[in-house]
Amino acid sequence: MNADPSYELSFEPLLPQLLLERALASHAGRVAVIDGDSRFTYAEFAARCRDLAAALAGPVTPVAVLCPNTHETLEAHFGVPMSGRALVTINTRLTGTEIAYILEHSEASTLIAHNDFRDAVTAATADIPADVEIVWVGSEDYERFIGEGHRNPLPTLTDERALLSISYTSGTTGRPKGVMYHNRGAYLQALSMVGHFGLSPATKYLWTLPMFHCNGWTFPWAVTAAGGTHVCLSKVDADEAWRLIDEEGVTHLCGAPTVLSMLAYAKASDDIAARRADQPLIRIGTGGAPPSPTLLERMRRLGFDVTHFYGLTETYGPGMICDWPPEWDVLDSAEQARLRARQGVPTMISTRARVITADGDAPADGWTVGEIAFRGNGVMLGYFKDPEGTSAAAPDGWFRSGDLGVMHADGFIELRDRSKDVIISGGENISSVEVEQAIAAHPAVLEVAVIGVPDARWGEVPAAYVTLHEGSIATAEEVIAHVRYRLAGFKTPKQVYFGQLPHTSTGKIQKFALRERAWAEESSRIRS
Template sequence: MGWMADETGLEKTAANHVALTPLSHLRRAAQVFADHTAVIYGSHRVSYREYHARCTRLASALAALGVAPGDVVATLIPNLPAQAEAHFGVPACGGVLNTINTRLDVDTVAYILEHGGAKVLLVDSEFLELATAALARMQGDAPILIETPDLEAGFAASGDHQTYEDLLASGDPGFDWIMPQDEWESLALNYTSGTTGRPKGVVYHHRGAYLMTMGTVVSWRMVLKPVYLTIVPLFHCNGWNHTWMMPMLGGTVVCCRNITPEAIYDAIADHGVTHFGGAPIVLNLLVNAKEEQRRAFDHQVEVFTAGAPPAPATLQKIETLGFHITQVYGLTETYGHVTECLWQGGNWDNLDQAGRAAIKARQGIAFPMMEDITVVDENMQQIPQNASDQGEIVMRGNSVMKGYLKNPEATAEAFAGGYFHSGDIAIQHPDGYIQIADRAKDIIISGGENISSVEVEGVLMGHPAVNLAAVVAKPDDKWGEVPCAFVELKEGHEVSEAEIIAFSRETLAGFKAPKRVVFQELPKTSTGKIQKFELRGIAKSL
């Protein structure tokens, strides 16, 4: 199909076919942008020539430790230079990078190290106790532990392990990178959150990551030499693949260990940050920052936000501060973001601020590297695009995982019908734009009526005293279940439960308004997502 009648001699050769890999970006940048700044963290500042050399030494040193092609190298490191270097150095020796969430418990870290079969573990000194406890709990062979101290943050080496810089010093700067022969070769191993059981190991291939970097440049309208602030954890979908992308553009990665309003505003003012990604909680940090935490800047900062639909009220406020927000959506299984709320202009430009914010809260349309993303019913049929009917978001394209490691049953279930099933419930507008209604497990069914927790949360976030809101189902004898709101107030603000409920009823139908309001700090993951499973447990006991 599609072949010419005579293609004699038209074969794939080394000259006309090279496996796609993000490793190519840094190899090129070492020549094209050799003297341009690649990575900044405190006093650490390296050029692309130096960045490439450090990644090469890492690849060489790991190979000397016995890491062979296909072996896993794990990390327990925040957004620091060593974590960025591992994204190139590990695959450059043929290894598979497994960045582990630094906020996980000992048992889960031990499980991931065992399940993934890590041969080496790079550990930030702050998380050395977590790492050693996890290694002690492992049943199989433990990985070699390399310590990565962070003197900038006051975390000195313990003296009990080889340090990262000593490991680099042992590496050969002339080491020949092991490039993939097949772009389907495994590049990275990421684990899902595992809130309902053991986390699943999501395997990425070189092709998917390469095309993710290309698609992101198009969708983010990027030009040469951007300055990118690492707010999205590099252990979360490999930081949405942005670290692999930056060398393609000669961009500068500004590492950020602790996500605070001061750190973000300082990076923008001091380093001229032009881009960053983050969950809506990051937008709230910026909107609610005290005056003394802010710094002035005179350029527009492009922001990708994802993780949960941001409240329109938050979007309204932040864009007056110099930030241009684009809502994106994706999952660990899709290398990060795969849909974007692409602004169409025209009549959209004439909307008032509230109308613009409402559109920007949509998850939108597929990124260019994806083949198809849509919403279907339980029979895999396209739902009516009427902004009312609901279905599941499904997707297919090159930036979908290879599958779940050592779990063919879960892989087959996820890929049923030729699409990846997200588990997210959404509506589709007449223009095809997708808007999440809820996770399937977060829909509240009260007296036979479906209630979107996202809709209720969006209304509550419009109250001037509310910093964050999460809504879950509370068991109810009469209605089966009813909405229960958990609200985190802004500093210095007070409001009663009755006032919150009355406020919600000004916008929502009575059955959608929360029947209980609990004021507390909301439990969050390391990426800023609210942990609703904890709140469901509290709601059941009320």
């Protein structure tokens, strides 16, 4: 305990679950969550979160969650931290083998899983030696678990730098890395999203962004901090999203550029947008590559105001924002599209971002390319059980993003290329090394290289370049099926090319040569 008498007076640890306490005190009777036919006020939602916490309290091992965007997943974002345990949200598109790795690596001893993923969970738990307690969502099991009158005492939590959650992301080594979030970072990032995205008690936030992805960019805590309403959507269905926009009065949502495309060209879009013509614009946040000018114009006509974020799992999602000044509104559409292509400036809780070259900081000339680097409250603690990986990612106290960009004179950063062997397809990170290892296990394959190639719908998709053993035969369909059996479907190559691969003088595959060929007609290798 700090002996300074002003300490207790002027300091309160920044814990994301405290944002629910504030919402409860201010908005107890207002609707917090809409999930299908279920509606919960803030009083009801807070009670359910506390019941979950009481049921989980005691062990100190992490709690994993394998669920779509449902109220149970929202409850886990508050109940698990209240219990003093770390939260591990798992990508619902992963295979049993991939889930097993995350459960074992994270040392999770409890798994809250939706019935829809029972087969994957059965396969996963068969592959790991430790017993994992499973609580099923979508049946009475979860309701019994939180309603059995558990009265386990909740711990007193005071360390804002303590581990809050572990988010797994594809790494260049092929194995996913466990990115550790701390309480302070999540709390401040949530408040940053409140400010940048204009959240308020009038907010109706539609969950088109997966909550498993960077803890939903911290929006479970951000929307709650603002006293807004969470509108759950278990899977991205454009027609259902438009129905909820229309009937629930949605004001905000987030998603990959693919989600924007789905909404823009859904059958119901024009009719519902016409009925909403006199309503305020819906704020929509998107990450990764900037949407095309054509898509931006279409979204504007449909009543959306698009905000462009950029970041990584290691930066709690958005680490930078294209912070659009009103002076740019008078510019012509071509100039606006050029400016929107910039990834932007650091969020309000971040220190400045850097563009680092071999000689130091790149000049702000919009031309000199360097690697984008971050530090500050909005950066991870490190990689779970991987101090070497952490040191390599932040060799001098600055986290290296693996993305290459330029610094403009006005302080805005613009991406130019990616230096990591990570493919970002429809908002999902895919390790090219992981896909290569899966393909290399095929008996006919001698060597393989996987890169991201342009795709009109997903931005980029994996493509495999394969050399077969002499005398061996394999088809593209066989290679794809071979990968699909081992990895999640979105990681399978969409194209397979056979032939000799280009090599350096030392025998290394020249991936850059394959990329040059694949992207020759594209203006940028960061593509929406």
